[in-house]
Amino acid sequence: MFDQNISKKEKELVIARLEVLSPELHFSVGSDSKNLSRDEMIQQIMEDSAIGKEFVKIDLNFLRALKDGSLMKELIPV
Amino acid sequence: MPKVIIATNPSDDKPTEYLASWFKKIITLVGITKDTILFDLKKENANREELTRIIEKEKPRGVILNGHGNSKCITGFSQQPLVECDVNEEILKGTVAHFMACDSAIELGPKIIDAGAISFIGYKEKLHLVHLNKQTEDDQMNDPMIRFFLDPAYEVIKSLISGKTVKEAYVDSQNMYRENLLTLITSTNPDYNTLAAGRLYANLTNQVYLGDGDARL
Numbered sequence: 300m301f302d303q304n305i306s307k308k309e310k311e312l313v314i315a316r317l318e319v320l321s322p323e324l325h326f327s328v329g330s331d332s333k334n335l336s337r338d339e340m341i342q343q344i345m346e347d348s349a350i351g352k353e354f355v356k357i358d359l360n361f362l363r364a365l366k367d368g369s370l371m372k373e374l375i376p377v
Numbered sequence: 378m379p380k381v382i383i384a385t386n387p388s389d390d391k392p393t394e395y396l397a398s399w400f401k402k403i404i405t406l407v408g409i410t411k412d413t414i415l416f417d418l419k420k421e422n423a424n425r426e427e428l429t430r431i432i433e434k435e436k437p438r439g440v441i442l443n444g445h446g447n448s449k450c451i452t453g454f455s456q457q458p459l460v461e462c463d464v465n466e467e468i469l470k471g472t473v474a475h476f477m478a479c480d481s482a483i484e485l486g487p488k489i490i491d492a493g494a495i496s497f498i499g500y501k502e503k504l505h506l507v508h509l510n511k512q513t514e515d516d517q518m519n520d521p522m523i524r525f526f527l528d529p530a531y532e533v534i535k536s537l538i539s540g541k542t543v544k545e546a547y548v549d550s551q552n553m554y555r556e557n558l559l560t561l562i563t564s565t566n567p568d569y570n571t572l573a574a575g576r577l578y579a580n581l582t583n584q585v586y587l588g589d590g591d592a593r594l
Contacts, residue, residue, distance in 0.1 A: 316572050324522065324568075325510040326576070327392040329479045329503030330445040330456075334391035334510060353503060361575030370578065374559055376552045 382439035398517035423453035446478030496588035505576035529553035544590030554581035
């Protein structure tokens with residue numbers, strides 16, 4: 300997991316990725332019992348909340364794994 | 378001798394509701410598998426006293442805790458602690474434990490193994506779910522998004538009940554995570570998106586097993 304501050308552009312990227320999804324999608328993140336819709340998650344990201352930061356971090360980690368090939372290695376069945 | 382399993386399903390918010398709804402698949406499997414007895418502590422019964430009482434009385438080999446958690450604790454109903462580091466991890470001595478809760482493999486899992494549990498399967502970071510916020514049990518079971526997350530997570534339990542080892546069950550689960558991840562990445566269905574894939578990738582890479590990989594239920 301990459302541990303770094305999240306830039307404005309990275310937040311905008313993840314928000315843009317969220318905006319094209321169905322508004323019906325909901326996200327449960329960690330032990331937070333909140334259940335957030337697409338639009339509520341966008342709001343959390345814009346407000347820099349802990350749940351918003353976690354959401355962005357996971358997406359950036361995935362995109363970086365796609366870029367550096369580690370995702371492809373992970374997809375090979377054992 | 379029948380396999381005895383105890384499970385907790387607090388079902389008091391949306392994530393744990395989904396876990397409980399999908400646990401019906403495990404209940405159905407147990408019904409088909411004649412040699413397995415399941416004690417399912419639901420809602421208010423998912424508490425430490427009841428869990429301890431049944432473990433002491435029935436001596437289950439398998440302990441499946443669905444709930445919320447952090448590195449030191451897993452909770453039951455109303456997020457009250459069920460098992461905590463340096464408090465009661467020894468109650469899982471002699472068991473194969475599966476925790477469906479965030480961060481439990483960081484400290485609690487190793488503590489449980491140190492205290493005498495045979496094996497532990499859990500997650501070392503936060504768990505992520507993507508779903509359509511369905512309200513009824515049937516609708517939650519038919520939610521087309523949640524299946525990508527809960528089918529592989531519960532595959533561990535199914536494989537264990539079917540007689541496989543902890544390591545085999547873990548590999549079955551990991552491979553199902555991989556299959557679902559590939560579907561989310563490559564499908565032309567616009568609802569199967571890479572944002573959901575990112576969350577599933579996190580669950581895949583954060584799932585671990587500790588202890589004896591050759592153990593069975």
